[in-house]
Amino acid sequence: MNKKHIVVVGLGGVGGYFGFKINQANEISRKYTVSFVARGETYEKVKDNGLTLLSPEHANPQTHPDTIVQNIREIENPDLVLICVKEYDLENVCKQLLPVINENTVLLPMMNGADIYDRIRKIIPEHTVLPTCIYVASHIKERGTVEHKGKAGKMIVGRDPEHFSTSVEWITDLLSESKIDFDFKDNSLTDIWTKFIFIASFGLVTAKYNSSIGAVCTDEQQRNEAAEIMKEIKLIAAKKGIDLQEDIISATFEKASTFPFETPTSLQLDVNSGKKDNELELFAGAVLKYGAELGIETPFTQKIYTGIKAK
Structure with a gap:
């Protein structure tokens, strides 16, 4: 059976924190294939040294993904894409994702805003998009290093109102295995x-x-x-x-x-x-x-x- 392919686009405060947790858990379980997408100096740093998370939750601050690329077009057959860019990059990223996602790819937008779901839908109308609300106090300390303080980050994830019956149990399993604090709801709006x-x-x-x-x-x-x-x-x-x-x-x-x-x-x-x-x-x-x-x-x-x- 092919491993599910998890892609984290953007390694800022949010992508760096949640992407780190997913990848570090996967370094032990090897259950998934995990790819990071990052640009410029962040790409170079993570490629050479891994992603660093300074957090009281993790004794080992380093994690190395299976793959890190600079361009979304280099991604192949993603099953889940965590979109962790600044919201003003959202449309640009969605347009780049269109040619690389397959019919079963699920999109998980990791940014807070009332119109995020609608904006993704405009560009990618057919796919499952899980409306999500994020709580985390983390920021880029330097390129390739994210610092997290305070309470554990939390995600509130909802079913896609347009694809309510899409099976997402494997995604909630992934979050649990990664020791991410989350609530999954029929309606997260x-x-x-x-x-x-x-x-x-x-x-x-x-x-x-x-x-x-x-x-x-x-x-x-x-x-x-x-x-x-x-x-x-x-x-x-x-x-x-x-x-x-x-x-x-x-x-x-x-x-x-x-x-x-x-x-x-x-x-x-x-x-x-x-x-x-x-x-x-x-x-x-x-x-x-x-x-x-x-x-x-x-x-x-x-x-x-x-x-x-x-x-």
Whole structure:
């Protein structure tokens, strides 16, 4: 029987953490074939030295994949592709995947955003895509080395609404064998939108004011703007048939209040350091697009989007 071929595209904070766990477990079991796709210096470092994960979870910080390539086109017959790139690379990666995936390839997008599933579907309409929500505190320490702090990373994975009956038991087995903390649900969209309402509202307001999560919770103006963005997202979710808890707005502020006051957001750091590739479209762009499609007005998101664009 042929081994299943697992491909991890992108070895940043997310791909490096989860890809490491899958590959290190597989170095012992040899149950799967694992390939990494990485570019430039990351490719060179991992090819020569393996992937390094600095984490309290792993005594041995090194793992060597079966194969590492620089280009997606070099991948052959993948059974599962973990898409771990920045969301602004998503369309580009999906277009490169089209010629290399086969009819049974399952796609697992490892990025947080409300529109990720729909964006993949536009380019790859026929395949199984498992909507996923990711929680992990990890980052690139240097090329080929990922550092993980805090709690164990977690994935919430759902069935594909368009391919509900696709057999994915072997994928949940893979995650279990890799000692990855995950929940598998028939519907993960509520989890995805619950996370999105938090990361989008706090990301946008902190980016506008160059402030912190604590400031958004305590400054009246910032708190009000975040709440109005949350209301717009809640209306969109309801129109899309996604059930969010009734008190989602107060629950989101409650969750945010548990973070250290000065905690930044990645969008705030990127916008205020002048980085042009950032999550503005992932957060505000998605809200504006869905609002226009569904006939829901989104004036607060539009205003903050325009203001950040002008920075």
